[in-house]
Amino acid sequence: xxxxxxxxxxxxxxxxxxxxxxxxxxxxxxxxxxxEDALRLTAEKLKVPLIEVFRxxxxxxxxxxxxxxxxxxxxxxxTACHVRGASRLIDxxxxxxxxxxxxxxxxxxxxxxxxxxxxxxxxxxxxVINGVYHDHVTPVKLKKIIADxxxxxxxxxxxxxxSPSKTDGVKGKKxxxxxxxxxxxxxxxxxxxxxxxxxxxxxxxVKKxxxxKRGDFRWK
Numbered sequence: 001x002x003x004x005x006x007x008x009x010x011x012x013x014x015x016x017x018x019x020x021x022x023x024x025x026x027x028x029x030x031x032x033x034x035x036e037d038a039l040r041l042t043a044e045k046l047k048v049p050l051i052e053v054f055r056x057x058x059x060x061x062x063x064x065x066x067x068x069x070x071x072x073x074x075x076x077x078x079t080a081c082h083v084r085g086a087s088r089l090i091d092x093x094x095x096x097x098x099x100x101x102x103x104x105x106x107x108x109x110x111x112x113x114x115x116x117x118x119x120x121x122x123x124x125x126x127x128v129i130n131g132v133y134h135d136h137v138t139p140v141k142l143k144k145i146i147a148d149x150x151x152x153x154x155x156x157x158x159x160x161x162x163s164p165s166k167t168d169g170v171k172g173k174k175x176x177x178x179x180x181x182x183x184x185x186x187x188x189x190x191x192x193x194x195x196x197x198x199x200x201x202x203x204x205x206v207k208k209x210x211x212x213k214r215g216d217f218r219w220k
Contacts, residue, residue, distance in 0.1 A: 002035075002037075002038070003041070005030055006027070006038055006041055006042075009023055009026045009027060009030070010023065010042075010045050010046075012026070013026065015045045015046055015047075016046060017046050017047060017048050019046060020042070020048055020052075020053065020056060021056065021060075023042055023046065024042070024053075024056065024057060025062070028062070028063055028064065032064075032067060032068045033064045033065065033066055033067045033068050034057050034063055034064065034065055036065075039053050039054060039057060061113075064111075066104070067104065068104060068111040069104045069105060069108050069109050069110045069111040070108065070109050070110070071109060071110050071111070071129055071130055071149045071154070072110075072111050072113065072128075072129065072130055073093060073097075073111065073112050073113065073127065073128075073129045073146070073149075074113045074114075074115055074118070074127065074128040074129070075089050075090055075093060075101075075112070075115075075126075075128075075137075076114075076115055076116070076117060076118040076120075076124060076125065076126045076127070077115070077116065078115075078116045078117040078118075078121065078124075080121035080122075080124045081121070081124035081125040081126055084124050084125045085125055086124070086125045088139055089125055089127060089137060089138075089142055090114055092139040092143065093112055093142060093146070094112065096142075096143060097110045097112055097146070100112065101114040102114075109149075109150065110146070110149070118133070120135065123135035123136060124136070125137045125138075127142060127145065129145060129149060129154065130149075130154065
């Protein structure tokens with residue numbers, strides 16, 4: 001059964017060295033990790049040295065050589081999320097799941113990961129579970145997200161949103177910035193149309209002096 005699935009992946013991607021990463025991505029998506037026998041077969045079919053296959057599999061964090069849980073919980077610890085309390089989310093997730101980042105819970109339900117960026121800095125702290133983005137996460141919200149996943153109600157999580165990679169993570173940032181600018185541009189007492197008094201134009205008089213030269217004059 002596993003070999004049939006692998007052969008289908010090779011057929012779709014093509015048995016050539018340049019397809020290595022795409023093939024590994026498909027294997028990861030199919031089995032939730034990269035089994036050793038699948039990597040050996042990949043090296044054989046794509047005619048790539050086995051050590052190169054393992055090098056690529058170990059280099060990219062998207063790949064896992066050990067089985068992952070049913071739910072992959074990813075928490076951003078990048079600068080924007082860190083200053084907003086991402087470390088507390090890691091501690092809370094580790095406590096609730098009784099595991100640590102990079103590991104899978106004993107019941108095989110959750111795999112916890114910490115990454116440096118999820119491309120949604122304006123929405124931080126951000127947590128992603130099976131591709132569903134949750135913005136402005138707090139320890140209380142995180143507890144509910146995990147509880148919803150355990151109960152099979154992950155799609156019904158109110159804090160969930162679609163992945164910025166599928167919609168527009170950059171747009172999310174731009175929208176947040178636009179809203180911030182809109183708030184700052186609201187009309188304030190003593191100003192006209194929300195413009196700051198500091199931005200008013202100042203008229204500087206130009207002093208004109210008549211200078212005679214060779215029977216005519218010009219402005220200086």
